[in-house]
Amino acid sequence: MSAIYTSGALEEKNSYDGLPCVVIPVHNYSVGQTFDCGQCFRFDRVESSPYLCEYEGIAFGKYVRFAQNYPGELVIINSNASDFEAVWKRFLGLDTDWEAIRGDLMTKCTSDSVMVRAADLAGGIRILRQDPWETLCSFIISQNNNIPRIKKIIASLSKNLGRPVHCSDGVTRYAFPTDTELEAAGEDMLYQLKTGFRAKYLYDAARRSANGLVDYGFIEESDDLEECADRLCEIKGVGPKVAACVLLFGFGKLNAFPVDVWIKRSLERHFPCGFEPAGLSPYAGVAQQYLFYYERYIEGRS
DNA sequence: TGCCAGGGCGCCG
DNA sequence: CGGCGCCATGGC
Numbered sequence: 001m002s003a004i005y006t007s008g009a010l011e012e013k014n015s016y017d018g019l020p021c022v023v024i025p026v027h028n029y030s031v032g033q034t035f036d037c038g039q040c041f042r043f044d045r046v047e048s049s050p051y052l053c054e055y056e057g058i059a060f061g062k063y064v065r066f067a068q069n070y071p072g073e074l075v076i077i078n079s080n081a082s083d084f085e086a087v088w089k090r091f092l093g094l095d096t097d098w099e100a101i102r103g104d105l106m107t108k109c110t111s112d113s114v115m116v117r118a119a120d121l122a123g124g125i126r127i128l129r130q131d132p133w134e135t136l137c138s139f140i141i142s143q144n145n146n147i148p149r150i151k152k153i154i155a156s157l158s159k160n161l162g163r164p165v166h167c168s169d170g171v172t173r174y175a176f177p178t179d180t181e182l183e184a185a186g187e188d189m190l191y192q193l194k195t196g197f198r199a200k201y202l203y204d205a206a207r208r209s210a211n212g213l214v215d216y217g218f219i220e221e222s223d224d225l226e227e228c229a230d231r232l233c234e235i236k237g238v239g240p241k242v243a244a245c246v247l248l249f250g251f252g253k254l255n256a257f258p259v260d261v262w263i264k265r266s267l268e269r270h271f272p273c274g275f276e277p278a279g280l281s282p283y284a285g286v287a288q289q290y291l292f293y294y295e296r297y298i299e300g301r302s
Numbered sequence: 303t304g305c306c307a308g309g310g311c312g313c314c315g
Numbered sequence: 316c317g318g319c320g321c322c323a324t325g326g327c
Contacts, residue, residue: 038308039308139308139309140309142307142308142309143307143308143309143310144306144307144308144309144310144322144323144324145307145308145309145323145324145325146306146307146308146325146326147307147308148307148325148326149307149324149325149326150307150308152325153324191323194323194324194325195323195324196322196323196324197310197321197322197323197324198322198323199323201310236310236311237309237310237311238309238310239309239310239311240309240310241308241309241310242308242309242310245308258308259308260307260308260309261306261307261308261309262307262308263308292308
C-alpha cells in the first residue's frame with residue numbers, strides 16, 4: 001500500500017461552518033507539526049475549531065484551512081476536488097511518499113541517535129512547497145529574528161501592501177505582496193513596516209525579482225544545490241542559511257540543509273565530533289526539519 | 303537591563 | 316578564510 005495520496009480517493013463535503021471541503025486519506029500526517037515547525041509563517045491555529053487541530057491562512061492568494069482529528073485523515077476547508085488537484089496537493093507535498101523518506105533517513109542513523117528520536121517525534125511534518133517569492137521574503141525577514149515577530153511583520157506587509165482577499169467566511173484577509181508591489185512600496189515604506197535593517201534587503205530582492213533578475217526557472221530545474229544557492233546569494237541580505245530555506249521550503253529541494261542557531265546548538269550538543277549532512281543525502285533537509293522541531297519541542301517552543 | 307531570535311555584511315587580521 | 320561587531324525590534 002502506497003503512502004502517496006492517489007487521485008480519486010478524496011471525498012467532497014461541507015465543513016462544520018458550511019464551507020465546501022475535501023477529506024483526504026493520509027498516513028502519519030500532522031497538521032500541527034507541519035504548520036508550526038517554522039517553515040511557514042502565514043498560518044494560525046484556529047482555537048475555536050471542533051477539530052483537534054486546525055490551521056488557517058492564505059497561500060497562493062487563496063484562503064484555506066487545514067484540519068484533522070487523527071493522523072490518517074486531512075480535511076481541507078474552503079476547497080474542492082479540482083482546487084485540491086491544482087493547488088493544495090503540491091503545496092502540501094501529497095505527491096511525495098514521506099514515510100519512505102522518513103524510513104530512509106532512519107536507516108542511515110544509529111537507533112540511539114537523536115535523529116531517530118527526532119524523526120519519531122516529528123514524523124508528521126511535511127515539507128511544504130510554498131511560493132518561492134514569498135518564501136524568499138519570509139526568510140530574509142527571519143534573519144536575527146524570532147518566529148512570532150516574523151509572522152507579525154509578514155502579516156503587516158500583507159495587510160499594507162498586498163491584494164485583499166475577500167474570504168468566504170466574510171473576513172477580508174490579504175495576500176502576500178508580489179515583487180512588483182513590494183518594489184513599488186519603496187524601501188522607506190518597508191522600513192516603516194518594522195522590517196528594520198532588513199528593509200534594504202527586501203527592497204533589493206523585490207527590485208531584482210520584479211525585473212527578471214532572479215532566475216526561478218533555472219533554480220526550479222537544477223539539481224545543483226550550490227549553484228542554486230549562489231544565484232539566490234546574489235540578492236543582498238541572502239546568505240547560505242536563507243538560501244537553503246528558500247530551496248527547501250520554496251523549491252522542494254529536500255537535500256538543502258539550513259543551519260540556524262537551533263541546528264548549530266543541536267549539532268554541537270549531539271555530534272561533538274562533527275556532523276556531515278551529506279550522510280543523509282538526498283533528504284538531509286527533511287532530517288534537518290525533524291531536528292529543528294525536536295530541539296524547539298524539548299526547549300518548550302519559544 | 304541585558305540577552306536572544308530560522309543571519310548577513312563589512313572589516314579586520 | 317575565520318572571527319567579530321553591528322544591524323532594528325520586541326519579548327522575556
